[in-house]
Amino acid sequence: MTTRIFGEPIARREDPRLAGGDGRFLDDLGAGALAAAFVRSPHAHARVLDVDVGGALDVDGLVAVYTYEDLDGRVAEPLPLLIPHPSLHAPRTAYPLANGVVRHVGEPVAMVVASDRYVAEDAAGRIRVAYEPLPPVVGLEAARRAERTVHDDVPDNVAAHMVQEVGDARAAIEAAPHKLELRLEVERSASTPLEGKGVYARWDAADRSLRVYSSTQTSTSVRMALAAKLGVPVDRVEVVAPDVGGGFGVKIVHPWPEEVLVPWAAIRLGREVKWVEDRREHFVSSAHERGQRHQVRVGFDDDGRLLGLEVEFLHDNGAYTPYGIIVPIITSTQLLGPYKPGAYRVQFHSLYTNTVTVTPYRGAGRPQGVFAMERTMDAIAARLGRDRAEVREVNFIRPEEMPYDHGLLFQDGRPLVYDSGDYPASLAKLKKLVGWEEFEVVREQARAEGRRVGIGLACYVEGTGVGPYEGAHVRVETNGKVVVATGLTTQGQGHETVFAQVAAAELGVAVDDVTVVTGDTRRFKYAVGTFASRAAVMSGNAVALAARKVRAKALRIAGEALEADPGDLEVADGVVRVRGAPGTEIPLATVAVLSNPLRYAFDEQARRATQFAVGGGSDAPPVAEDDEPGLEAAGWYSPVRSTFANGVHAAVVETDPETAEVKVLRYCVVHDCGRLINPRIVEGQIHGGVAQGVGGALYERLVYDDSGQLLNASFMDFLMPYASEVPKVETDHLETPSPLNPLGIKGAGEAGVIPGAAVFAAAIGDAEGLWIDRMPISPSELWELRGRKGDG
Amino acid sequence: MAEVLHEARLVVNGVQRTVRVPARRLLSDCLRHDLGLTGTHVGCEHGVCGACTVLVDGLPMRSCLLFAVSVDGAEVTTTEGCRAADGGLGPVQRAFMECHGLQCGFCTPGFVTTVTAWLRDHPDPTEEQARQAIGGNLCRCTGYQNIVASVLRAAELLKAEEPEGSGEPRGGAPVDQEGGP
Numbered sequence: 001m002t003t004r005i006f007g008e009p010i011a012r013r014e015d016p017r018l019a020g021g022d023g024r025f026l027d028d029l030g031a032g033a034l035a036a037a038f039v040r041s042p043h044a045h046a047r048v049l050d051v052d053v054g055g056a057l058d059v060d061g062l063v064a065v066y067t068y069e070d071l072d073g074r075v076a077e078p079l080p081l082l083i084p085h086p087s088l089h090a091p092r093t094a095y096p097l098a099n100g101v102v103r104h105v106g107e108p109v110a111m112v113v114a115s116d117r118y119v120a121e122d123a124a125g126r127i128r129v130a131y132e133p134l135p136p137v138v139g140l141e142a143a144r145r146a147e148r149t150v151h152d153d154v155p156d157n158v159a160a161h162m163v164q165e166v167g168d169a170r171a172a173i174e175a176a177p178h179k180l181e182l183r184l185e186v187e188r189s190a191s192t193p194l195e196g197k198g199v200y201a202r203w204d205a206a207d208r209s210l211r212v213y214s215s216t217q218t219s220t221s222v223r224m225a226l227a228a229k230l231g232v233p234v235d236r237v238e239v240v241a242p243d244v245g246g247g248f249g250v251k252i253v254h255p256w257p258e259e260v261l262v263p264w265a266a267i268r269l270g271r272e273v274k275w276v277e278d279r280r281e282h283f284v285s286s287a288h289e290r291g292q293r294h295q296v297r298v299g300f301d302d303d304g305r306l307l308g309l310e311v312e313f314l315h316d317n318g319a320y321t322p323y324g325i326i327v328p329i330i331t332s333t334q335l336l337g338p339y340k341p342g343a344y345r346v347q348f349h350s351l352y353t354n355t356v357t358v359t360p361y362r363g364a365g366r367p368q369g370v371f372a373m374e375r376t377m378d379a380i381a382a383r384l385g386r387d388r389a390e391v392r393e394v395n396f397i398r399p400e401e402m403p404y405d406h407g408l409l410f411q412d413g414r415p416l417v418y419d420s421g422d423y424p425a426s427l428a429k430l431k432k433l434v435g436w437e438e439f440e441v442v443r444e445q446a447r448a449e450g451r452r453v454g455i456g457l458a459c460y461v462e463g464t465g466v467g468p469y470e471g472a473h474v475r476v477e478t479n480g481k482v483v484v485a486t487g488l489t490t491q492g493q494g495h496e497t498v499f500a501q502v503a504a505a506e507l508g509v510a511v512d513d514v515t516v517v518t519g520d521t522r523r524f525k526y527a528v529g530t531f532a533s534r535a536a537v538m539s540g541n542a543v544a545l546a547a548r549k550v551r552a553k554a555l556r557i558a559g560e561a562l563e564a565d566p567g568d569l570e571v572a573d574g575v576v577r578v579r580g581a582p583g584t585e586i587p588l589a590t591v592a593v594l595s596n597p598l599r600y601a602f603d604e605q606a607r608r609a610t611q612f613a614v615g616g617g618s619d620a621p622p623v624a625e626d627d628e629p630g631l632e633a634a635g636w637y638s639p640v641r642s643t644f645a646n647g648v649h650a651a652v653v654e655t656d657p658e659t660a661e662v663k664v665l666r667y668c669v670v671h672d673c674g675r676l677i678n679p680r681i682v683e684g685q686i687h688g689g690v691a692q693g694v695g696g697a698l699y700e701r702l703v704y705d706d707s708g709q710l711l712n713a714s715f716m717d718f719l720m721p722y723a724s725e726v727p728k729v730e731t732d733h734l735e736t737p738s739p740l741n742p743l744g745i746k747g748a749g750e751a752g753v754i755p756g757a758a759v760f761a762a763a764i765g766d767a768e769g770l771w772i773d774r775m776p777i778s779p780s781e782l783w784e785l786r787g788r789k790g791d792g
Numbered sequence: 793m794a795e796v797l798h799e800a801r802l803v804v805n806g807v808q809r810t811v812r813v814p815a816r817r818l819l820s821d822c823l824r825h826d827l828g829l830t831g832t833h834v835g836c837e838h839g840v841c842g843a844c845t846v847l848v849d850g851l852p853m854r855s856c857l858l859f860a861v862s863v864d865g866a867e868v869t870t871t872e873g874c875r876a877a878d879g880g881l882g883p884v885q886r887a888f889m890e891c892h893g894l895q896c897g898f899c900t901p902g903f904v905t906t907v908t909a910w911l912r913d914h915p916d917p918t919e920e921q922a923r924q925a926i927g928g929n930l931c932r933c934t935g936y937q938n939i940v941a942s943v944l945r946a947a948e949l950l951k952a953e954e955p956e957g958s959g960e961p962r963g964g965a966p967v968d969q970e971g972g973p
Contacts (some may be wrong), residue, residue: 015889018897020872020881021831025898028830060794114823118816194835194843194898194932245833246932279836492896492933575877684892685933715840717928723936724927752935 004503006743012497013516016558023243024278026198026215033272034063035198037120038264039110039127040285041102044136045150046710048098048381051110051473052381055126061115062123063704064269068097068158074229074265074328079255083324087162090154092352094549102131103150103319104356105708106284108257113265113273129779132514136354136708140293140314140658143351150319150352153363155290159317160325160350166407167343173306179465180383184375185774186757187367188291189695191361192720193491195245195467196277197286199259201445202264209236212263215244217252218529219519220487225255226263226290241519248489248692249360252288252531253323270768283713288702289327289361291316292497294372304380309341311372315350316356316754325350327358327365327413329435330463336406336459338423338646339395344408360531361388361690363421363753366462367590371775374458376652376759380763388564388762389427392459409554409640411532412466417642420736421672423459430648430670452657453665453668456762458755459651462641464673464747465537465738471526472542474550475505475632475689478596478605480574482507482514484546486539487527489519493749494681495535497545501677504742506547507554508571533747536677541741546635554591554631561586561594592631597622630779643738645746647671649690649755651727652762660782664697672734674746689752696753699725701776799801800864804829805873807917813860822842822860831871831901835930842901842929845902854911871901872909883949884942886907893942895933902929917947 028659039051053065068076075391078093097107100458110127114120142148143157150157173179200213215220219239226378227234243252251603258275266273277286292315300306315328315407332346377395381388398460399422406416431437439455446453472486484503488494500514516541527537558576562584570579577585593609622732623629652666669686676682699719704709712718737744756777765772770785795814802809804827811826818837823829823846830922832855835843839857842866846855847869875884883890884904894900903926910925917925923936931939 011889012892014883014897015894018894019904020889021829021899021901021904022874023831023897025830025833027824027834031825031828118814173799177875192932194834194841194896194930244896246896248932279838328899374956406804434966441880492898680892684895684934684938687937688895688933689935691935715836716838720930720932722927722930723940726936728937729935753952 005501005511007676007679008501010497010511012494012562014291014320014494014499018243020522022034024533025195025243025245026213028201029213029242030200030272030274031271032270033274034113034115035117035120036258036265036273037112037117037124037259039124039129040107040281041098041105041107041109043102043131043133044105044138045134046102046131048100048102048109049132050130051063052128055128056123057113057125058218059114059119059123061119062112062703063101063115063270063293064113064200064543065123065127066111067109068095068099071097073231075260076671079257079260079322080225081503082159082322083162083251083326085153086325088160088321090159090551092151092159093322094257096260096321103233104354105200105710106281107355108285109263111261113269120427125609131543135159138353138355138706138708139233140291141317142349143316143353144314145251150354154352157352158349159352160168162325162329162332163347164408165345169308169310169343169345171632172343173297173299173310176307177302178300178383179601180298180379181403182296182376182379183773184294184296184372186290186292186371187548187776188212188288189361189700190288190702191248193246193248193250196282197251197256197258198276200261200272200274201263202272203266203270205270210263210267211238211240213240213242216241217247217253217256217489217491217531218254219489219521221529222254222259223521226260229255229260230264230267239521243272244489245493247530248362248523249364249531250531251288251491253287253359257378279715280713283718284356284710287357287359288318289358290368290696292331292356292368292405292539294368295631296376298371298380300374300380302384302543303386303394305394306339310345311335312347312591316353316358318351318353320357323359325585326411327360330365331369333408333416334366334411334461334463334641335373337370337373338421340397347603355704362689362750366754367757369697370460370755371757371761375761376416378534380465382416388784389431389457393427398424410463412642414641417641418461418786419740421644421646422736423646424647425461426594426646426670426672426734429732429734430650430668433670434650434652434666434668436650446654451654452767452769454765455650455652456759456766457648458649458758458762460610460643460754461646462533462747462754464533464637464645466532466642467639469636469638470528470538471524471634471636472539472543472546473524473632473634473755474543476544476550476588476592477628478512478589479590480587481593482509483517483713484514484543485523486542487515487524488535489520489530491530491748493535493685495539498677498681499539502540502543503547506544507551513574516543522602533749533751535749537741537745539745540745541637541743542635542679544635544743545637546633549633549635553746554588554594554634557591557594558586596629601603631760637741641712641740643674643740643746644747645673645751647751649759651759651763652715653767655764655767655782660779660786662779662782664694668754669729669731670734671731671751672736672748673751674738675732675735675744677745685748686752689722689750690729690756692753693756694726695721695756697776700737700777798861799863802863804868805869805891811860815859815861818856818941819858819859819863820855820858823868829870829872833901835899840930841899842906843899844930845900845905847905847909850907850909869905871904874904883953884911884946887942887946887949891938891941891945893920893934899929899931903939904930907946911947915947915951915966917943919944
């Protein structure tokens with residue numbers, strides 16, 4: 001009997017490799033390759049007057065130095081704008097190496113290639129760049145004032161301006177019995193995977209082909225981008241994402257300057273070249289996110305029901321817009337969460353500053369949107385003197401209203417229509433899990449002991465599994481083993497395991513007999529990438545659809561071999577058998593042999609294949625016109641629109657009356673991502689997301705000074721949480737299947753982080769009797785707030 | 793001007809190795825690139841993340857803050873040295889697998905070495921102690937909850953493996969203990 005595979009919390013297939021020290025990460029490859037290092041701008045904004053490489057030339061082991069002047073062809077052009085949008089009226093992207101102007105600290109100015117990284121950095125340190133500093137634009141205020149500009153030809157620093165409106169929000173707010181106006185701000189943070197970026201390129205001059213390994217979230221698109229940039233036919237370019245040490249969004253951007261320059265140099269030099277980003281480089285030259293300031297106006301009735309909602313916000317997109325304006329678009333739409341806003345108007349300006357580029361970090365604009373919306377809910381409850389959960393309940397979209405059309409356009413350019421979800425049930429579960437109704441008892445007990453505790457909750461809805469598509473290839477080998485390939489990449493999410501579970505369940509084989517390859521363009525060339533909690537939804541369904549085709553073919557061939565109707569056959573434990581007729585069976589391995597009529601008997605399996613004759617008989621071609629050899633198939637999943645997961649989080653915190661330190665006593669999560677392929681992996685995703693939520697709420701912020709220097713570009717100063725800061729997470733699940741895809745699944749990757757800032761602001765505010773409108777919050781900031789309240 | 797090379801003799805995972813490296817060669821780079829032991833990972837190069845932690849004479853140390861020449865004569869244990877005798881996963885590594893204590897796996901080698909050394913001195917940890925034991929290593933994926941569980945599970949597995957009255961746990965200190973000048 002086949003044990004259930006789909007939905008089981010099995011151990012991960014990748015762990016024997018990764019836990020044993022046998023992972024193959026970018027810097028584990030390419031022993032002996034030349035090493036690249038970069039000279040980066042120390043200025044936030046400056047003209048590059050001269051680059052004097054003379055001092056580097058006598059460094060023993062130096063191979064080459066490149067500046068902008070050396071670049072040729074399309075490599076000398078600005079990097080691509082990956083996602084254009086009609087509202088992004090002034091997009092700007094960087095050159096791979098600065099062309100006359102640098103616009104943030106860390107922008108690459110020169111590239112050095114040498115025998116090893118030590119030598120490359122020696123040489124880089126001897127290159128003298130003459131800069132003429134220009135006044136920098138730092139922070140949203142300065143960007144909006146536009147007394148100075150980041151780009152000469154963008155006089156107001158506005159890259160994009162977008163408005164969406166459903167109904168007449170301003171009139172609805174005006175006519176509402178109650179009104180509130182709130183200013184809500186979130187500061188900068190960053191994905192910060194433990195492994196930075198990295199690129200390793202091999203040019204085969206004889207074969208005129210290029211193989212590039214990149215620590216990327218999208219190898220297929222890097223391949224296309226490199227072919228376009230380097231003028232190498234796409235057919236001669238292979239890109240492989242090896243084991244990748246975390247991504248969290250930052251590695252979806254491509255091609256990075258280094259991703260173009262390393263292969264370009266490898267081709268020019270005819271040598272293998274590798275670059276591995278160091279930690280400081282990652283801070284100052286990758287990407288950040290989260291920095292936004294929101295102005296909310298809301299009108300509501302006596303029950304707290306929203307009548308009109310108007311949100312205007314400023315988004316700091318840094319110096320360039322290579323990834324378009326995905327982040328603020330997501331904020332502007334996902335802000336609505338599980339609620340019906342009444343009339344809704346949202347407007348944002350995306351602004352240039354002389355800081356590192358802003359691109360998606362896990363959650364991608366949702367944490368800010370949820371912060372704005374959930375703080376608004378808390379404010380309404382406070383104004384009306386009502387229970388915070390009750391005000392949310394009043395505004396929920398009800399399950400019977402699904403599918404629910406918000407009348408807006410989502411990040412994929414498609415209508416924002418929620419497919420399914422039971423928000424009242426999610427909230428009820430959360431209230432039970434955290435003990436919402438009983439909390440006053442807890443508070444009183446704590447108070448009696450001289451302790452301050454508080455509770456907060458926040459709801460979110462997350463669009464997951466955006467299109468356009470993913471594909472997968474499934475093949476049954478003649479030994480009965482199954483090989484699955486998908487082009488989508490992996491950064492630790494356990495895809496080797498969950499896709500194997502999907503394929504094993506569909507095919508009726510043991511999960512141990514399935515091998516999964518991801519992110520290798522040699523194995524699968526068409527894919528979009530891993531982002532937006534889309535991998536399980538997109539590739540999971542593609543694997544299922546491919547496996548179903550393979551299963552159908554197996555049944556057809558087995559039916560011929562067993563002289564049975566395929567409709568009477570089943571596959572279990574790797575064997576096709578006639579239902580109810582024990583003994584009438586054929587192993588899948590043998591079916592695979594039969595599927596490939598061979599002329600040459602090179603091994604035992606092949607010899608068997610030459611003996612059989614399945615198919616139309618001696619007058620028919622051995623491979624029928626509409627058939628192909630092999631027990632294999634590709635499957636594609638392309639959804640009409642995203643599927644929407646949801647959840648509710650609650651935190652119980654204690655604040656120290658003297659030090660204002662915040663201690664997280666409990667953290668509870670109720671999460672609905674549809675059907676679970678592997679509950680253990682989903683929980684792991686939630687735990688990790690919550691840890692990033694804790695970091696973003698209490699510790700992590702990227703601090704720029706007025707001259708545009710990033711003051712905390714190291715792990716000593718950018719405070720990522722250790723085990724001592726992250727609470728134990730208590731979880732409960734709902735499984736509301738998505739009607740949009742065959743497996744009924746929704747994404748789970750980002751959920752854990754999304755409500756973090758909102759939950760902690762609410763809980764800390766509740767403990768302290770304070771209003772918190774800006775996150776993250778440090779003990780000294782909380783201390784200051786107390787002072788303002790006269791409570792210090 | 794070519795760099796002056798220095799000879800350093802290390803016992804790495806129980807095997808005598810001799811390297812000729814510049815004085816500034818970091819132990820992490822030496823292990824990874826000169827000796828091909830890429831299980832040790834480098835996450836920050838300033839001693840904060842702990843991914844590069846190896847055991848030097850049995851004690852956890854950040855290999856990105858040590859020069860290879862400065863541990864001349866020492867016994868070094870990397871995550872590869874924490875495997876079972878048959879090359880499969882060692883008890884601590886197996887615990888991480890069983891408890892889903894890793895996701896991307898980049899920080900894992902530093903946790904494995906740290907936990908291996910810690911459990912030698914704390915064979916019966918409480919959950920709170922287990923959490924403190926890993927408090928010096930960063931993980932960006934797991935939220936630590938399953939790593940804490942892995943530490944507790946590793947303690948069980950080590951106990952189950954230890955024959956009565958045996959000495960050092962596997963992977964703690966290398967077998968060849970004559971070391972020291």
